Amino acid sequence: MGKVGIIGVGQSAFVRGYPGSIRELAFEGFREAMQDAGITTKDIGASIICSSPEYDKQRSPAGVLAEYLGLTPQPTFYVETLCSSSSMGVRLAYSLVKAGLHDVVAVVGFQKMSEISSAESQERMGRGADIQWESPFGTMMPAYYALHARAHMAKYGTTSDDLALIRVKAATYGQINEKAVYRKSVTFDMFSDPENPLSSPVSSPLRVGDCCANADGSSCVIVADEEKCKAFSKKPVWILGLGAASTAVNMAGRDIFSGLTVGMQAGEQAYKMAGLTPRDIDVAEVHDCFTIAEMMAYENLGFAKPGEGKDLIKSKETYKEGSIPVNVDGGLLSKGHPIGATGGSQIRTIVLQLRGDAGQMQVKDPEIGLVHNIGGVGLYGNVTILGR
Amino acid sequence: MAKKDMDLRFGKFGTVSFTFTTKVNDFMNGLEQGKVSGTRCKDCGKVYFPPRADCYNCLGSNMEWFDVTGKGKLLTYSKLEYAPVGFENDLPYSIALLDFGDYKVFGRLASDITDDEIKVGMEMKVVANELPNGQLNYVFQKA
Numbered sequence: 001m002g003k004v005g006i007i008g009v010g011q012s013a014f015v016r017g018y019p020g021s022i023r024e025l026a027f028e029g030f031r032e033a034m035q036d037a038g039i040t041t042k043d044i045g046a047s048i049i050c051s052s053p054e055y056d057k058q059r060s061p062a063g064v065l066a067e068y069l070g071l072t073p074q075p076t077f078y079v080e081t082l083c084s085s086s087s088m089g090v091r092l093a094y095s096l097v098k099a100g101l102h103d104v105v106a107v108v109g110f111q112k113m114s115e116i117s118s119a120e121s122q123e124r125m126g127r128g129a130d131i132q133w134e135s136p137f138g139t140m141m142p143a144y145y146a147l148h149a150r151a152h153m154a155k156y157g158t159t160s161d162d163l164a165l166i167r168v169k170a171a172t173y174g175q176i177n178e179k180a181v182y183r184k185s186v187t188f189d190m191f192s193d194p195e196n197p198l199s200s201p202v203s204s205p206l207r208v209g210d211c212c213a214n215a216d217g218s219s220c221v222i223v224a225d226e227e228k229c230k231a232f233s234k235k236p237v238w239i240l241g242l243g244a245a246s247t248a249v250n251m252a253g254r255d256i257f258s259g260l261t262v263g264m265q266a267g268e269q270a271y272k273m274a275g276l277t278p279r280d281i282d283v284a285e286v287h288d289c290f291t292i293a294e295m296m297a298y299e300n301l302g303f304a305k306p307g308e309g310k311d312l313i314k315s316k317e318t319y320k321e322g323s324i325p326v327n328v329d330g331g332l333l334s335k336g337h338p339i340g341a342t343g344g345s346q347i348r349t350i351v352l353q354l355r356g357d358a359g360q361m362q363v364k365d366p367e368i369g370l371v372h373n374i375g376g377v378g379l380y381g382n383v384t385i386l387g388r
Numbered sequence: 389m390a391k392k393d394m395d396l397r398f399g400k401f402g403t404v405s406f407t408f409t410t411k412v413n414d415f416m417n418g419l420e421q422g423k424v425s426g427t428r429c430k431d432c433g434k435v436y437f438p439p440r441a442d443c444y445n446c447l448g449s450n451m452e453w454f455d456v457t458g459k460g461k462l463l464t465y466s467k468l469e470y471a472p473v474g475f476e477n478d479l480p481y482s483i484a485l486l487d488f489g490d491y492k493v494f495g496r497l498a499s500d501i502t503d504d505e506i507k508v509g510m511e512m513k514v515v516a517n518e519l520p521n522g523q524l525n526y527v528f529q530k531a
């Protein structure tokens with residue numbers, strides 16, 4: 001069997017309160033990917049539609065979107081693993097193409113989070129955890145990641161100041177990403193200024209500045225077999241490694257709190273499949289829904305030893321000029337986190353980086369890139385390694 | 389079964405319950421008597437908290453109850469300043485996780501513990517608790 005690659009990537013701007021319906025939102029990312037690939041809808045054999053259903057008023061969005069995108073009568077289906085839905089979609093697209101069922105598959109991720117209020121959204125995200133045994137205590141996404149942050153701090157001496165540095169980095173690049181929802185600068189001093197909203201506590205030890213921005217957005221990744229990659233694209237980017245894992249939904253069922261096992265396991269699988277090690281990665285996108293999530297990703301992916309993630313950010317090694325640039329598009333923290341669209345957007349960033357098309361955010365001449373995408377509170381994990 | 393005959397005891401669990409019936413509804417009877425209980429598989433001995441009706445280890449459903457007693461170690465905690473819909477009146481409150489060796493327990497810290505008393509690694513016990521709205525949960529107190 002030949003290689004499987006990516007011939008087109010696209011995303012909408014990530015915004016607050018998208019002034020249109022979900023099908024129109026999905027069209028924006030899809031159009032950009034189609035124009036990027038230079039293909040027509042007839043070239044696409046199947047579509048995989050990815051979102052997190054708690055925000056969707058539309059039941060079974062796949063059919064509705066496929067029709068609006070002009071992808072009927074080809075098969076279409078829906079994939080959901082919370083925030084990692086579209087990375088899982090790309091994993092499935094790879095398997096459809098590798099199996100020879102389809103030669104070109106479009107993976108479309110979308111989320112219109114503004115369909116519901118922020119409080120309602122928090123309540124629903126809490127229900128992405130264990131609704132029988134945890135939600136009745138009043139849980140929310142930030143509180144769960146805060147449990148990880150507290151455990152990391154207790155075990156390794158990580159501080160809130162260390163976490164703030166990750167947010168400062170994200171904002172550095174969010175300012176130059178015209179598709180980011182949060183374009184403002186964030187300085188370290190803002191976190192110690194009680195008047196600044198970024199310093200106010202959300203769920204200890206996490207503060208407002210540690211949390212990503214909700215957004216509406218869409219993304220699209222077009223996956224193709226080797227023959228179509230070579231026919232359609234001057235600069236195909238190859239899928240070299242894929243990893244995926246799951247764990248206990250209830251925190252009581254887990255053994256590690258200073259890291260996410262799904263990230264470690266998905267990473268190991270992807271490195272093994274690609275025949276690569278963490279040192280081979282030239283640029284990475286990691287799942288920074290909260291600052292602590294990026295810190296744990298450094299360690300879980302092997303960019304730093306356990307407990308030494310803080311040294312990586314303190315020495316600015318994860319900045320664009322550093323030894324392992326991470327989230328130089330602003331990450332979820334500044335670019336925004338429209339759940340179902342996030343993985344596809346991360347993959348888009350790495351594809352643009354490997355092609356040398358990342359503009360102001362371009363890292364110097366990367367050959368291998370990695371995407372780390374987590375669903376729920378470390379419930380699902382996907383790692384995708386790409387190369388040119 | 390007609391709706392009036394449904395066993396909805398679990399609807400009383402926590403400030404807001406999202407589950408109304410489960411095969412481990414007897415957990416709620418224990419809670420009413422001041423006990424917090426898990427299940428143990430009588431066939432293979434596997435211990436479960438939160439309690440389960442079925443054992444994935446041996447695929448049996450032959451469970452017995454055990455009470456969570458003694459001291460657990462505080463693994464981590466977080467104090468919430470915002471709450472999901474339906475929990476606003478409880479603010480501020482802290483969620484936490486205790487390690488009992490064979491199993492772990494997720495829950496809330498008792499509201500009378502002050503911030504400077506809490507330390508990761510401290511020993512705590514689990515206590516059944518009635519909430520102001522008449523619902524039942526359990527909380528962690530200093531051991």
Ligand SMILES: [Zn+2]
Nearest residue numbers: 429432443446
């Ligand atoms: Zn058993």
